[in-house]
Amino acid sequence: MKAYEQTLSYLNTLNLRGVATSLDEMIHDAEISKTSYITFLNTMFTTEISYRVKRRVERNMVGAHFPVIKRMDNFDFGRVKGMGKSEAVNLLDCRWIDNKENLLFFGPPGIGKTHLSIAFGVAAVEKGYNVCFERITNLIKLLKTAEIQKTSEYRIRRIMKSSLMIIDEIGYTPIEKREANLFFSLISEMHEKLSIIVTSNKSFESWAEMMGDAVMTAALLDRLLHHARVFNLDGESYRIKNQNKEV
Ligand code: ADP
Ligand code: MG
Numbered sequence: 001m002k003a004y005e006q007t008l009s010y011l012n013t014l015n016l017r018g019v020a021t022s023l024d025e026m027i028h029d030a031e032i033s034k035t036s037y038i039t040f041l042n043t044m045f046t047t048e049i050s051y052r053v054k055r056r057v058e059r060n061m062v063g064a065h066f067p068v069i070k071r072m073d074n075f076d077f078g079r080v081k082g083m084g085k086s087e088a089v090n091l092l093d094c095r096w097i098d099n100k101e102n103l104l105f106f107g108p109p110g111i112g113k114t115h116l117s118i119a120f121g122v123a124a125v126e127k128g129y130n131v132c133f134e135r136i137t138n139l140i141k142l143l144k145t146a147e148i149q150k151t152s153e154y155r156i157r158r159i160m161k162s163s164l165m166i167i168d169e170i171g172y173t174p175i176e177k178r179e180a181n182l183f184f185s186l187i188s189e190m191h192e193k194l195s196i197i198v199t200s201n202k203s204f205e206s207w208a209e210m211m212g213d214a215v216m217t218a219a220l221l222d223r224l225l226h227h228a229r230v231f232n233l234d235g236e237s238y239r240i241k242n243q244n245k246e247v
Contacts, residue, residue, distance in 0.1 A: 018051025019044050057126055063158065064131045070118040079241075080112055082233040088116070092123045097163050097195045102228040105199045110237030113199035117166045120197060130162040135169045136183070143182040156186075164195045171202030171210055180211040184220050191223040198224060 011020040019026070026047065030040045061069075072092060077085040096103070103120065105113040121131045132155075134142070145152040159165055175183065190196055202210060208217040 016048050018048040021051070022047055053128070057128070060125045060130055061122070064121060064125055064133050066118050066121060066133050067114075067135075068118070069122055070115045071122060072116075072119040075112060075115060075119060079238065080233050080235045082107065082235075083116065083231050088119075091120060094124050094127050094129060096229070097124055097129055100192050100195055100227060102196045102198070102224055102226075104224065104228055104230045105197070105233060106203060106231065107201065107233030108237065109201055110239035111233045111235055112238060113201075113233060114168055116231075117168060117197045117199050121164060121166050124164050129164055130158075131164045131166065132159045132162045133166040133168065134159070136167055136175075137169070137173055139167060139186075140175065140179045140183060143186060144179065160189065160193075162194060164197065165190060166197040166199075168199050170198055170200040171206070175211050177212050180213055180216060183211075184216050187220055187223055191226065196224065 008020060008023065011017075011023065026040070026043060029035075030043070035043070072088055075088070077083065077088070091103070103117075105116060107113055118133065121133055124131050142152045142155050146156045147153070187196070200207075204221055207221065208214040211217045211220070
Protein backbone atom coordinates (compact mmCIF):
# COMPACT_ATOMS: atom_id res chain seq x y z
CA MET A 1 0.00 0.00 0.00
CA LYS A 2 2.86 2.33 0.82
CA ALA A 3 4.34 1.90 -2.65
CA TYR A 4 0.94 2.60 -4.19
CA GLU A 5 0.45 5.82 -2.20
CA GLN A 6 4.01 6.92 -2.86
CA THR A 7 3.56 6.28 -6.58
CA LEU A 8 0.40 8.38 -6.63
CA SER A 9 2.23 11.16 -4.83
CA TYR A 10 5.15 10.99 -7.30
CA LEU A 11 2.73 11.09 -10.22
CA ASN A 12 1.19 14.26 -8.81
CA THR A 13 4.61 15.82 -8.12
CA LEU A 14 5.61 15.09 -11.72
CA ASN A 15 2.28 16.42 -12.94
CA LEU A 16 1.39 13.12 -14.60
CA ARG A 17 -2.32 13.57 -13.95
CA GLY A 18 -3.42 11.32 -16.79
CA VAL A 19 -1.61 8.35 -15.29
CA ALA A 20 -2.67 9.32 -11.77
CA THR A 21 -6.37 9.30 -12.67
CA SER A 22 -6.27 5.92 -14.39
CA LEU A 23 -3.61 4.18 -12.28
CA ASP A 24 -6.01 1.71 -10.65
CA GLU A 25 -7.50 0.70 -13.99
CA MET A 26 -4.05 0.36 -15.59
CA ILE A 27 -2.76 -1.86 -12.78
CA HIS A 28 -5.94 -3.94 -12.82
CA ASP A 29 -5.75 -4.45 -16.61
CA ALA A 30 -2.04 -5.31 -16.46
CA GLU A 31 -2.60 -7.88 -13.71
CA ILE A 32 -5.44 -9.54 -15.58
CA SER A 33 -3.73 -9.68 -18.96
CA LYS A 34 -0.26 -10.25 -17.46
CA THR A 35 1.32 -7.60 -19.64
CA SER A 36 5.09 -7.24 -19.94
CA TYR A 37 6.89 -4.40 -18.16
CA ILE A 38 7.55 -2.61 -21.41
CA THR A 39 3.90 -2.88 -22.48
CA PHE A 40 2.84 -1.49 -19.12
CA LEU A 41 5.26 1.42 -19.46
CA ASN A 42 4.04 2.02 -22.98
CA THR A 43 0.39 2.07 -21.84
CA MET A 44 1.35 4.48 -19.09
CA PHE A 45 2.88 7.01 -21.50
CA THR A 46 0.12 6.61 -24.07
CA THR A 47 -2.46 7.29 -21.34
CA GLU A 48 -0.63 10.43 -20.23
CA ILE A 49 -0.23 11.75 -23.76
CA SER A 50 -3.88 11.22 -24.75
CA TYR A 51 -4.95 12.82 -21.47
CA ARG A 52 -2.84 15.90 -22.24
CA VAL A 53 -4.08 16.14 -25.84
CA LYS A 54 -7.69 15.91 -24.63
CA ARG A 55 -7.13 18.58 -21.97
CA ARG A 56 -5.48 20.89 -24.49
CA VAL A 57 -8.41 20.53 -26.90
CA GLU A 58 -10.85 21.27 -24.05
CA ARG A 59 -8.85 24.35 -23.05
CA ASN A 60 -8.67 25.59 -26.62
CA MET A 61 -12.40 25.03 -27.13
CA VAL A 62 -13.10 27.31 -24.16
CA GLY A 63 -10.38 29.79 -25.17
CA ALA A 64 -11.81 30.12 -28.68
CA HIS A 65 -14.88 31.93 -27.25
CA PHE A 66 -17.37 30.27 -29.60
CA PRO A 67 -20.81 31.73 -28.74
CA VAL A 68 -22.26 28.21 -29.12
CA ILE A 69 -20.88 24.90 -30.42
CA LYS A 70 -22.00 23.99 -33.95
CA ARG A 71 -20.93 21.05 -36.06
CA MET A 72 -20.98 20.19 -39.73
CA ASP A 73 -23.04 17.02 -38.99
CA ASN A 74 -25.98 19.22 -38.01
CA PHE A 75 -25.80 21.39 -41.10
CA ASP A 76 -28.45 20.77 -43.75
CA PHE A 77 -26.68 21.41 -47.06
CA GLY A 78 -29.90 20.91 -49.00
CA ARG A 79 -31.16 24.27 -47.70
CA VAL A 80 -28.33 26.45 -48.87
CA LYS A 81 -26.89 27.36 -52.24
CA GLY A 82 -23.22 28.23 -52.54
CA MET A 83 -21.63 25.57 -50.35
CA GLY A 84 -21.69 21.88 -51.22
CA LYS A 85 -21.40 19.14 -48.64
CA SER A 86 -18.36 17.50 -50.22
CA GLU A 87 -16.62 20.87 -50.42
CA ALA A 88 -17.30 21.50 -46.74
CA VAL A 89 -16.19 18.00 -45.76
CA ASN A 90 -12.95 18.46 -47.72
CA LEU A 91 -12.27 21.68 -45.85
CA LEU A 92 -12.58 19.85 -42.53
CA ASP A 93 -9.09 18.45 -43.14
CA CYS A 94 -7.79 21.96 -42.26
CA ARG A 95 -5.13 21.96 -45.00
CA TRP A 96 -6.26 25.49 -45.83
CA ILE A 97 -5.19 26.52 -42.32
CA ASP A 98 -1.72 25.07 -42.89
CA ASN A 99 -1.62 27.09 -46.13
CA LYS A 100 -2.80 30.28 -44.35
CA GLU A 101 -5.80 30.55 -46.64
CA ASN A 102 -8.94 32.47 -45.71
CA LEU A 103 -12.62 31.54 -45.99
CA LEU A 104 -15.13 34.29 -46.66
CA PHE A 105 -18.85 33.70 -46.20
CA PHE A 106 -21.34 36.15 -47.64
CA GLY A 107 -25.12 35.99 -47.63
CA PRO A 108 -28.35 37.18 -46.06
CA PRO A 109 -29.17 36.66 -42.36
CA GLY A 110 -30.10 33.20 -41.12
CA ILE A 111 -28.43 31.35 -43.98
CA GLY A 112 -25.88 29.55 -41.78
CA LYS A 113 -22.77 31.74 -42.08
CA THR A 114 -22.08 31.71 -38.35
CA HIS A 115 -22.96 28.02 -38.09
CA LEU A 116 -20.47 27.09 -40.82
CA SER A 117 -17.72 29.32 -39.45
CA ILE A 118 -18.10 27.81 -35.97
CA ALA A 119 -18.22 24.28 -37.40
CA PHE A 120 -14.89 24.88 -39.18
CA GLY A 121 -13.48 26.43 -36.01
CA VAL A 122 -14.59 23.52 -33.82
CA ALA A 123 -13.11 21.01 -36.29
CA ALA A 124 -9.84 22.95 -36.24
CA VAL A 125 -9.70 22.96 -32.42
CA GLU A 126 -10.34 19.21 -32.40
CA LYS A 127 -7.42 18.78 -34.77
CA GLY A 128 -5.18 20.66 -32.35
CA TYR A 129 -5.20 24.19 -33.83
CA ASN A 130 -5.65 27.31 -31.74
CA VAL A 131 -8.72 29.23 -32.83
CA CYS A 132 -10.29 32.54 -31.76
CA PHE A 133 -13.82 33.67 -32.49
CA GLU A 134 -15.05 37.27 -32.17
CA ARG A 135 -17.93 39.29 -33.55
CA ILE A 136 -16.49 42.33 -35.26
CA THR A 137 -18.10 44.69 -32.73
CA ASN A 138 -16.28 42.98 -29.89
CA LEU A 139 -13.05 42.68 -31.84
CA ILE A 140 -13.06 46.44 -32.38
CA LYS A 141 -13.78 47.01 -28.70
CA LEU A 142 -10.77 44.82 -27.87
CA LEU A 143 -8.56 46.76 -30.29
CA LYS A 144 -9.66 50.09 -28.85
CA THR A 145 -9.02 49.04 -25.25
CA ALA A 146 -5.90 46.90 -25.75
CA GLU A 147 -3.59 49.68 -24.53
CA ILE A 148 -5.46 50.37 -21.32
CA GLN A 149 -7.02 47.03 -20.43
CA LYS A 150 -4.98 43.96 -19.66
CA THR A 151 -7.75 41.49 -20.59
CA SER A 152 -8.10 43.07 -24.05
CA GLU A 153 -4.34 43.09 -24.59
CA TYR A 154 -4.19 39.43 -23.56
CA ARG A 155 -7.01 38.49 -25.93
CA ILE A 156 -5.40 40.29 -28.87
CA ARG A 157 -2.14 38.51 -28.10
CA ARG A 158 -3.94 35.16 -28.08
CA ILE A 159 -5.61 36.03 -31.39
CA MET A 160 -2.25 36.85 -32.97
CA LYS A 161 -0.78 33.56 -31.76
CA SER A 162 -3.68 31.45 -33.03
CA SER A 163 -3.85 29.59 -36.33
CA LEU A 164 -7.38 30.65 -37.20
CA MET A 165 -9.30 33.82 -36.42
CA ILE A 166 -13.04 33.92 -37.08
CA ILE A 167 -14.51 37.39 -37.48
CA ASP A 168 -18.28 37.23 -37.48
CA GLU A 169 -20.98 39.67 -38.53
CA ILE A 170 -19.06 42.23 -40.54
CA GLY A 171 -21.56 44.69 -41.93
CA TYR A 172 -24.33 44.80 -39.36
CA THR A 173 -23.03 47.98 -37.78
CA PRO A 174 -21.12 50.82 -39.42
CA ILE A 175 -17.53 51.29 -38.33
CA GLU A 176 -15.95 54.64 -37.49
CA LYS A 177 -12.85 55.69 -39.38
CA ARG A 178 -10.51 55.18 -36.42
CA GLU A 179 -12.02 51.75 -35.79
CA ALA A 180 -11.65 50.82 -39.44
CA ASN A 181 -7.98 51.79 -39.27
CA LEU A 182 -7.40 49.61 -36.23
CA PHE A 183 -9.18 46.73 -37.97
CA PHE A 184 -7.14 47.22 -41.12
CA SER A 185 -3.86 47.16 -39.14
CA LEU A 186 -4.90 43.92 -37.47
CA ILE A 187 -5.79 42.24 -40.77
CA SER A 188 -2.49 43.42 -42.28
CA GLU A 189 -0.62 41.93 -39.35
CA MET A 190 -2.51 38.65 -39.67
CA HIS A 191 -2.10 38.42 -43.41
CA GLU A 192 -0.15 35.25 -44.33
CA LYS A 193 0.56 34.56 -40.64
CA LEU A 194 -2.77 32.95 -39.84
CA SER A 195 -6.03 31.99 -41.50
CA ILE A 196 -9.06 34.20 -41.22
CA ILE A 197 -12.73 33.33 -41.59
CA VAL A 198 -14.99 36.28 -42.24
CA THR A 199 -18.77 36.31 -42.34
CA SER A 200 -20.72 39.24 -43.73
CA ASN A 201 -24.25 40.05 -44.78
CA LYS A 202 -22.89 42.78 -47.05
CA SER A 203 -21.19 42.24 -50.39
CA PHE A 204 -17.66 43.57 -51.01
CA GLU A 205 -19.10 46.57 -52.86
CA SER A 206 -20.85 47.81 -49.73
CA TRP A 207 -17.82 47.44 -47.46
CA ALA A 208 -16.33 50.79 -48.47
CA GLU A 209 -19.49 52.58 -47.41
CA MET A 210 -19.58 50.65 -44.13
CA MET A 211 -15.92 51.47 -43.37
CA GLY A 212 -16.13 55.02 -44.67
CA ASP A 213 -12.87 54.83 -46.62
CA ALA A 214 -12.72 53.38 -50.13
CA VAL A 215 -8.90 53.24 -50.40
CA MET A 216 -8.43 51.51 -47.07
CA THR A 217 -11.27 49.07 -47.79
CA ALA A 218 -9.66 48.16 -51.11
CA ALA A 219 -6.37 47.46 -49.32
CA LEU A 220 -8.20 45.44 -46.67
CA LEU A 221 -10.02 43.32 -49.25
CA ASP A 222 -6.80 42.88 -51.16
CA ARG A 223 -5.26 41.18 -48.13
CA LEU A 224 -8.33 39.14 -47.24
CA LEU A 225 -8.78 37.91 -50.80
CA HIS A 226 -5.11 37.18 -51.47
CA HIS A 227 -5.38 33.46 -50.62
CA ALA A 228 -9.08 33.01 -50.11
CA ARG A 229 -12.10 30.96 -50.96
CA VAL A 230 -15.26 32.97 -51.24
CA PHE A 231 -18.68 31.45 -50.61
CA ASN A 232 -21.73 33.43 -51.65
CA LEU A 233 -24.50 31.68 -49.77
CA ASP A 234 -28.14 32.00 -50.66
CA GLY A 235 -31.46 30.44 -49.79
CA GLU A 236 -34.25 30.75 -47.27
CA SER A 237 -33.41 31.97 -43.78
CA TYR A 238 -33.21 29.03 -41.40
CA ARG A 239 -34.50 31.18 -38.55
CA ILE A 240 -37.63 32.21 -40.49
CA LYS A 241 -38.17 28.69 -41.80
CA ASN A 242 -38.10 27.23 -38.28
CA GLN A 243 -40.35 30.00 -36.98
CA ASN A 244 -42.91 29.15 -39.67
CA LYS A 245 -42.73 25.50 -38.68
CA GLU A 246 -43.66 26.34 -35.09
CA VAL A 247 -46.65 28.49 -36.11
P1 ADP B 1 -26.26 33.63 -40.20
O1 ADP B 1 -24.98 33.71 -39.46
O2 ADP B 1 -26.09 33.43 -41.67
O3 ADP B 1 -27.18 34.79 -39.90
P2 ADP B 1 -26.69 31.35 -38.50
O4 ADP B 1 -25.52 30.53 -38.84
O5 ADP B 1 -26.63 32.11 -37.23
O6 ADP B 1 -27.04 32.35 -39.70
O7 ADP B 1 -27.99 30.44 -38.51
C1 ADP B 1 -29.17 30.74 -37.76
C2 ADP B 1 -29.65 29.49 -37.05
O8 ADP B 1 -30.08 28.52 -37.99
C3 ADP B 1 -28.53 28.81 -36.26
O9 ADP B 1 -29.10 28.22 -35.12
C4 ADP B 1 -28.02 27.73 -37.21
O10 ADP B 1 -27.49 26.64 -36.50
C5 ADP B 1 -29.26 27.36 -37.99
N1 ADP B 1 -28.98 27.04 -39.39
C6 ADP B 1 -28.80 27.91 -40.41
N2 ADP B 1 -28.62 27.27 -41.56
C7 ADP B 1 -28.68 25.95 -41.29
C8 ADP B 1 -28.59 24.76 -42.09
N3 ADP B 1 -28.41 24.82 -43.40
N4 ADP B 1 -28.71 23.57 -41.45
C9 ADP B 1 -28.92 23.51 -40.12
N5 ADP B 1 -29.02 24.60 -39.32
C10 ADP B 1 -28.92 25.81 -39.89
MG1 MG C 1 -24.42 35.11 -38.10
